[in-house]
Amino acid sequence: PGGGTGREHFLFNVAFFFLCSRLMALKRMGIVKDYEKIRTFTVAVVGVGGVGSVTAEMLTRCGIGKLLLFDYDKVELANMNRLFFQPHQAGLSKVQAAEHTLRDINPDVQFEVHNYNITTLDNFEHFMDRISNGGLEEGKPVDLVLSCVDNFEARMAINTACNELGQIWMESGVSENAVSGHIQLIIPGESACFACAPPLVVAANIDEKTLKREGVCAASLPTTMGVVVPILIQYLLNFGTVSYYLGYNAMQDFFPTMSMKPNPQCSDHNCRKQQENYKKKEAERPKEEVIEKEEEIVHEDNDWGIELVSEISEEELKAASGPVPELPEGISVAYTIPDKEENLITGETVTESEESLEELMAKMRNM
Template sequence: MEELKKRIEQLEQELKIEKLKNETSSVARPKISQMSSEVVDSNPYSRLMALKRMGIVENYEKIRDYTVAVVGVGGVGSVTAEMLTRCGIGKLILFDYDKVELANMNRLFFQPHQSGLSKVEAAANTLSFINPDVQFETHNYNITTMDNFQHFMGRIKEGSLTNGPVDLVLSCVDNFEARMAINAACNEINQIWFESGVSENAVSGHIQFLIPGKTACFACAPPLVVASNIDEKTLKKDGVCAASLPTTMAIVAGFLVQNTLKYLLKFGQVSYYLGYNAMQDFFPTMMMKPNDGCDDYHCRLRQKEQRESLILNPVKETVSEEIAAVIHEDNEWGISLVDESEPVVEGAHSEIAPGIHAAYDLPVAEEVVEGSSDSVDANVSLEELMAQMKSM
């Protein structure tokens, strides 16, 4: 009886998937052979290619060559996959073993009619409709089991568009066991990856950039639940579920994809660790060095390789190149982008359109008339100054 029930559920899911495929395939989705910088409303890449025209990215078309693996297609992972799809990534490999539930509807991406479908299948169907130029590969299994772990590691090593290693792994899972599995796989095959997470109370999150041997791996400084060998399942209380906010998850996904793009397309500075506290809008950053006594054998091996590499190829001090001025298109308001690090010339004014001149043309510094009540004595202490301001 139980087997019959499972079989009926499986058939229902297959019918849902088939129906969804038919619905999406009935709409014309023209493939675009190459990225065009032509500024027309019919070009889905024109706004992305503007990054190249403005000098932010040297070669945005390169994104079509990259493969990214997203592990966990939940609140953070599904939004991450959608952002990368809209950015025109070459290939996405999606891993998850969960099904879409109505309880997931407080988050972004998934829709009520997808309830009961596997998350990877539902995601691939939606994403291929958004951008048919992206290749998708899905795996509906738990990566922490022995057989699945070996297959997972194999796809990371050979899943790219050129049948080689993927360019980046993004961890968007919600449990420590899966994070440790990703960490073990990436350390073993020397794969660079990002870890991300949102707290159970939904008001904080983080992303972490991990380079085997160079930065701390997930086992170098593990959470207490891992370090103490506690089964996290015993910490879950019956009838109590973790909170989730689409806002927090979207913010974390945005940080994750932004840093993914910076890493792949080589612009800006990648954050090694970026936290987010929604209660104070606080964004701590840091970089953690690897622990030479890490429990993970392959982490210690990668650290040794890094040390040997530094001995053979010592880092030379280089003078940082001057950042090129941002190229921007002319506009009717006369607004221009300037480098805020450049010194301001006293008395100089920006040239702006006559219509808004009066509102923004303020003097750089006003002369203080000697003996005026508005003048401030340089010797006045901060406490006295604060007291004067409060009395005003």
Template sequence: MDLCSNFWLISLGFANYSSLRKPKSNLSPESKPEQNGKLTTMTPYERVFLITQCSAMASSKSNLGAKLDDLQDKMTILRQNLEQLSNHQSSTIQPKREKIAEMSAEVLDSNPYSRLMALKRMGIVNNYEKIREKTLIVVGIGGVGSVVAEMLTRCGVGKLILFDYDKVELANMNRLFYQPHQSGLHKVDAAKNTLTAINPDVEFETYNLNITTVENYKILIDRICEGGLHGQKVDLVLSCVDNFEARMTINTACNEENQVWMESGVSENAVSGHIQFIEPGRTACFACMPPLVIASNIDERTLKREGVCAASLPTTMAVIAGFLVQNSLKYLLDFGEVSTYVGYNALCDFFPRQEMLPNPHCEDRFCIQRQHQYQVHLHVLYFISSAIANPLKRFVINQLITSL
């Protein structure tokens, strides 16, 4: 019933107000409800009241119908979104393979390690299976770190501990590894999901935190000391961060715990980069001579700025990630020569290599402490060598000491 009808009914009610206030006393018995519940005659007041109630009920029914239609539309949209999500998941998520207890060199299409174990058969690596005993920490799961983590996962390392506090953004899609549907996820969570699907044999720990704070620095130290597969010290720390403060934090932690680590970086213009192997006391630490200065010729103020890499190319980052993982495998599996520093300039395909000796005046007190310990170690070895009577054995030992 429309508004005009309601207004007419209300007017009718006022017009009969006097009769409603003074009902006739000589109403016939038919004007009252019968005992069986049927209404024979209604007063004007009762008629107006009944019509008003019917109008309200009709209006309420109309509103409920509109709300029901709206809910049905929303249900249809939700059902369509659910179908799209289900189709997307069915097209992207593949069945996960079962875990493999031991690496095998058997040449089968179903063996994910056959080509890795071929390195052993060809005499490159003595015991590739040792890789499953190794634990590495990767700090920074961005353009370089995510590719590093993926390569190590495919190589079959025992355990990876991932640190990062950033989220995946569409701006990251120019790099490798991450996918658009992962936007908004924490990088460590997105990385773990993808890497677990690639190789379920690898164990993962993830930490969504900033290591430069005091409390989180303690967590980093704890994972360095006890993050191994059996609660022991980790085998290697890889720095893939993009700012000076985080690099210095990792440097301090590794010097403090005498932990071998490798540092990596990409220049601000994204066409050059480097990796550096750091063994506290034996080689230069990051504080001795920050290699990013050498790689890109930028000053300290630029280094200390958040987000060193303003531009990014997936090609440059993949090259640096490949160098870093290759150097890590040589160190972990003891084959080839572990480089202390490798640079890369994409404009002229230049790959400089050089030794990085520790700075005796380094500002890091732990670095100075490790340098003194290393010198004492060398003196002890030279003393033992001098006590050997056989000249040939003494020569061989001296050569080994010199190579340390």
């Protein structure tokens, strides 16, 4: 599969064997319970640029079951700062070039590519259909949508589609100066969607095309992509806890994290609808009664006769304290020495003995 000579197939099989053995080690170490399950997952990657190309490559190397790729740009020589695209692919659509590269990496993965703009009306309807029916088994929805686009219009389109379908998705991005980025997990109804707290350019209905500076191209660093993308796909691999929002700032070595609740007045009516559905599910979920058990106090052998008693009252404390000397203003004593004569217990007397110290020590040893 994927073309090539017999020698190339042999080299691929050897490389893929070592790849699988490395990944299966995660299961043997107890980090992932069922790594093979990744073969049943379908992921839609929207945008095959700086973040999207690295995302698609990592998922392919991890052995994902099926990948759906959406983009309408073409490969340019400026994209050669990544190992993913190659000079001879210049002029091809990014999704077409990506499919060629990814099939050579792992031909066992199923690929479905779409070279169109998802924000147009006709393409948006088809985009929603593929999210709903483009799973590994045709007719079933994808497991996750990953937004790797570089404009707010496309992000809002993905947000609208996922809110209507109730589809879990993750938004990601890298700053224009390429030294910071972020990921955001969005569960419709449970967490804030992209329209719940939109950026100013969206909230103010500003045409983002007017923000483009002539002759200025956004920077792109493979190192930043290599930091943001692995965090993005950890959700699918189910490693530990996934943050609802995680940022990355390379200049300050800073990883801010937070979570946002959905906005009840969100401008997207499907988001508000998903919020109501989530509230109903939470109300119907049986609540587990937590019965607190009093722990039995178990004492070990008390050879020394040590006992815990209640706190000493103020009266007892005063009785056990000695007289307070007169001190200048602003000075106080930490404690006082009790009067020995006052604290002698009535009825007990101390008799003098003419026995020597050695005789008394001998008696104590025989006790």
